[in-house]
Amino acid sequence: MFGPSGSGKSTTLQLIAGIATPDKGRVLVNGQTLFDSANRVNRPMRERRIGYLFQQLAVFPHIDVIDNVAFGIAGSKNTARKKAGEWLERFGISELAHRDPSSISGGEKQRVALARALAINPRLLLLDEPLSALDATTKRKLIEEIRRVDESSQIPIIYVTHDQGEAIALGESVLVYERGRIIADGQPLDVFSQPKSETVASLSGVENIFTGRIVEQHPDRGTMTCELGGCRIDVGFAPAQENIVRIAIRAGDILLSTIEPKGISARNTLEGKLRAIESVSHDVHAIVDCGVDFRVTITPHAQQELGLEVGNTVWLIIKSHSCYLLR
Amino acid sequence: MSLAESLQQVDWFPVRLSFEVAIIATAIALVIGVAIAWLLARKNIIGKEGIDALITLPLVLPPTVLGYYLLVLLSQRSPLGRFFDTFGIRLTFTVTAAIIAATIHALPLMVKAVRASFEDIDRTFEHSARLLGSSEWRVFWRITLPLAKRGILAATVLAFARALGDFGVTIMLAGNIPGRTQTAAVAIYDAVQSGRDNYALLLVVIISVLSVLVLYTTNKLSSRRLY
Numbered sequence: 034m035f036g037p038s039g040s041g042k043s044t045t046l047q048l049i050a051g052i053a054t055p056d057k058g059r060v061l062v063n064g065q066t067l068f069d070s071a072n073r074v075n076r077p078m079r080e081r082r083i084g085y086l087f088q089q090l091a092v093f094p095h096i097d098v099i100d101n102v103a104f105g106i107a108g109s110k111n112t113a114r115k116k117a118g119e120w121l122e123r124f125g126i127s128e129l130a131h132r133d134p135s136s137i138s139g140g141e142k143q144r145v146a147l148a149r150a151l152a153i154n155p156r157l158l159l160l161d162e163p164l165s166a167l168d169a170t171t172k173r174k175l176i177e178e179i180r181r182v183d184e185s186s187q188i189p190i191i192y193v194t195h196d197q198g199e200a201i202a203l204g205e206s207v208l209v210y211e212r213g214r215i216i217a218d219g220q221p222l223d224v225f226s227q228p229k230s231e232t233v234a235s236l237s238g239v240e241n242i243f244t245g246r247i248v249e250q251h252p253d254r255g256t257m258t259c260e261l262g263g264c265r266i267d268v269g270f271a272p273a274q275e276n277i278v279r280i281a282i283r284a285g286d287i288l289l290s291t292i293e294p295k296g297i298s299a300r301n302t303l304e305g306k307l308r309a310i311e312s313v314s315h316d317v318h319a320i321v322d323c324g325v326d327f328r329v330t331i332t333p334h335a336q337q338e339l340g341l342e343v344g345n346t347v348w349l350i351i352k353s354h355s356c357y358l359l360r
Numbered sequence: 361m362s363l364a365e366s367l368q369q370v371d372w373f374p375v376r377l378s379f380e381v382a383i384i385a386t387a388i389a390l391v392i393g394v395a396i397a398w399l400l401a402r403k404n405i406i407g408k409e410g411i412d413a414l415i416t417l418p419l420v421l422p423p424t425v426l427g428y429y430l431l432v433l434l435s436q437r438s439p440l441g442r443f444f445d446t447f448g449i450r451l452t453f454t455v456t457a458a459i460i461a462a463t464i465h466a467l468p469l470m471v472k473a474v475r476a477s478f479e480d481i482d483r484t485f486e487h488s489a490r491l492l493g494s495s496e497w498r499v500f501w502r503i504t505l506p507l508a509k510r511g512i513l514a515a516t517v518l519a520f521a522r523a524l525g526d527f528g529v530t531i532m533l534a535g536n537i538p539g540r541t542q543t544a545a546v547a548i549y550d551a552v553q554s555g556r557d558n559y560a561l562l563l564v565v566i567i568s569v570l571s572v573l574v575l576y577t578t579n580k581l582s583s584r585r586l587y
Contacts, residue, residue, distance in 0.1 A: 052487050078490040091488045095506050104502075105492030153492055 034193045035200045035224075036210030037232055042193040045210075046159045049191070050085050051078040062157050063189075084150030084158040084188075089166055092134045092142045092149075099130040101145055105153040120148040124178070140171035144178065151182065158182075158190045164199065176202050197225055197237045209233050231279060231359045240284035240318075240328040242359065247276050256300060256353045263324020267300040268356035279359040284330040286355035289319060290348045291339050301351040303327075307343055310336065321349055370559070373539055374547035375566060381455070381543060382523040385462035389519050392463075393470030394512065398500065400471070401478035419468040423528025430464065430533050458534035458541050462523035465530075470519040477511025478504060514581045521574040525567070 034042040047053040049060055051067065054075065060068040062083075067076045085091075093101050103110075103117035121127045124144045129137055134145070143163050150158060160179070164172045180203065183190055192203055200207050201221045209217035209224060211232050217224050228234045234242065245259035245266075256267045259280060268280055294302050305323030312318075317336045319329045327349055331341075341347070399405060400412060418426050434451040435441050444451055451457055481504060489499045505512075527545040534541040536550060544563055551560035 050487075050491060078487070079493045079495065081491070082493075083491055085488065085491050087484050087488070091484050093485060093488070093503065104489070105494075107493075149492065 034191060034208050034210055035195065035197070035204075035233075035236075037195055037236055040210040040232075041213040042195075042210050043161050044213075046085070046161050046191065046193055049157070050083050050159060051076065051081050065156070082153065082156050084153065084155035086143065086146050086150060086158075086160045086163040088162045092145050094134050096134075097130070098126070098132050098134060098137070098145050101134065102149045102152055104149060117148075117152060120152050124148050138171070139167050140175060143167070143175055147178065147182070151186070151188075155188060158188050160190065160192045162193055162195070165194075165196070172199075179203060195236060201225065228281075229357075229360050231281075234281050234359055238283075239281045240330075241282040241287075243280045243282075243325060245278055245280050247273060247278060261325045264303055266303070266351065266356060267353040268358065269354050271358045273358060280356055281359050282327075282351060282356050284318060284328045286351065287327060287329040288350040289321070289329050289331055289335075289339075289341075290350060291341070291345065292348070294348055294350055297350060298352075299350045300353040301349070301356075303349045303351070305347060305349060307341060307345045307347050309343060310341065319347075321347055323349060370562065374542050374544040374563065377455070377458070377542070378524055378544035381458045381462050382520055384459050385466055385523040386516060386520045388459075388463045389466045389470045389523070390512075390516055393467055393515070393519070394474055394505075397471045397474035397478055398504070401475045402504075415468050415471045417468075418464055419472075423465070423526065424532055426464065427461065427529040427532025430461065430529065434460070434533070452533060453535040453537065453541060455534070455541060458530055458543060461529040461533040462526050465526040466519040466523040469522055470515050473515030473518065474508070474512050477508040477515070480511065481507045510581060514578050517574055517578050517581065521571060524570065 034045065036042050044053065048055050049062075049067070055068065055070065057070045058068075059066065059070070062081075066072075066074050067081050068074060093104070096104075099114055099117050099121065102120050103113035106113040106116050108116075118127065118130065121130055124147065126141060126144050126148070129141060129145070134142065137145070146163075164175055167175065176199065179190075179192075182188075183203075192199070194200055204221045206219060207217075207221045207224045208215050209228075209230070211230055216230050217228070217233065225233075225237045228237050228239065231242065243261050245261045245268075247257055248260050248265070249258040250270065251257060252270050255270045257270050258265055258267050259278065261280075266280075288299075293304070303323040305321040305327065307319055308322045308326065309320040310317060311320070312333075313330075315333075316330050317333050319331060319336075319341065321327045321329060329349060396411070396415065400408060400415075405411075421429075431452060432438065433440060434457070436445060436450065436452065441451055449456065451460065485503050485507065486499050489503045490496075494502070525545055526543075527549065530541075530543055531546050531549075534543070536542055536546050538547075538550070542550065544567055548560050548563045548567070551557070551563065
């Protein structure tokens with residue numbers, strides 16, 4: 034489940050787990066009814082057998098790691114501890130068994146929480162942004178851990194995140210949430226390559242979003258011309274109810290040229306001035322003023338080769354298919 | 361007369377009585393207080409705010425006023441008084457009365473402090489425990505209570521101090537019967553009234569030292585954050 038904060042993803046998890054009660058509706062897992070407002074079914078939390086990983090906390094701070102993992106395991110204290118020990122081994126954290134939870138790292142805590150949740154043999158695993166409080170390296174390790182769990186067990190997993198990278202790395206399918214509703218669903222790469230909602234677009238890192246006015250329509254050619262207030266571009270044709278539209282273009286879809294392009298298939302070649310150059314992780318972003326500011330991604334190598342400097346006149350090459358309308 | 365001999369001649373009854381009453385009252389307030397505090401912190405029962413107001417009332421009413429109400433409620437002529445009379449239990453002007461007075465005086469503080477402790481505990485812990493299959497009782501006993509331990513301990517110490525020091529409610533309900541129901545706070549009043557200044561001073565010093573000890577202990581307990 035993907036979407037911005039406050040869009041209802043965590044609430045949905047809480048409703049599934051029974052932490053919160055829906056006003057109306059049903060919750061079924063593998064055909065088993067956990068909640069049904071029409072038939073007055075509401076299985077208590079302790080009967081739902083759902084594993085839940087919260088964003089933070091939740092590892093019990095007042096008992097040590099092995100007792101945490103053993104907490105939900107039925108049987109005598111010794112049996113439970115033994116089984117818990119096996120789980121700790123599976124996650125490679127046996128040496129933490131008698132540690133105080135306050136003395137272990139965030140990544141280790143989430144492993145403990147994961148082991149604890151799986152130890153009850155849940156019918157469903159719910160992960161609520163479990164990696165958001167962790168650094169990038171720990172995140173990557175835990176993503177691997179979760180993948181392994183997914184592959185080795187048949188337990189369905191619902192994973193909530195606002196990070197597109199996590200959604201793509203882990204998701205078999207993605208539900209996109211906005212303001213309490215599902216606005217898109219499908220395979221991650223499909224959903225994210227041309228996101229139609231502005232929220233998802235900005236979350237997915239689409240760097241250029243403009244307001245434009247449709248001035249010409251060419252349905253036969255599959256394009257329409259929009260005035261951006263400083264320049265005009267041809268975008269992919271889409272039936273629009275209004276004249277004023279929001280247009281999205283990925284910075285990585287724009288080509289930059291230091292000489293005026295001739296004989297190019299792309300519909301849009303815009304002349305502009307290089308206003309600024311920014312370093313963003315492993316790439317370089319060039320801000321080009323063509324009447325409105327475009328953000329263009331190029332490699333540092335390209336920047337060097339072309340000898341780009343602030344103040345240069347450059348041309349942007351944009352395919353009309355790379356420009357699409359947001360809802 | 362040596363110090364030891366003078367100390368032997370002192371009437372220690374009020375101090376002993378105050379202690380016994382305070383310990384029993386605190387124990388009762390602890391059990392009832394934790395139960396009520398948990399209900400108020402975790403459950404949404406009808407009349408919740410009414411119960412909260414009722415519990416807070418003894419904190420707000422002047423002690424003698426509270427004592428008066430209790431006297432009327434528990435006297436031998438009242439329905440409650442007559443009920444207990446059949447078991448041979450008298451609720452006014454007895455040690456039992458002193459215990460009741462101290463308990464009612466300490467209970468509101470206990471409930472308020474313990475409720476705050478329970479409310480401080482992140483519900484996520486309790487949700488986790490439930491999702492792991494724990495019954496409500498197990499959640500309370502293994503998660504909620506241990507996590508509130510420090511707060512409950514501090515509340516108990518404060519409640520003890522209040523139980524120890526009550527004057528108004530005690531004197532109304534239990535009276536001022538030397539050797540029977542005269543607690544230390546009441547004995548100090550009595551001693552000053554009858555000019556026994558040395559005795560009064562002795563009692564005052566003992567109670568003061570105890571109160572400082574209570575303050576010190578409470579500070580130590582609440583300053584060390586558990587998690």
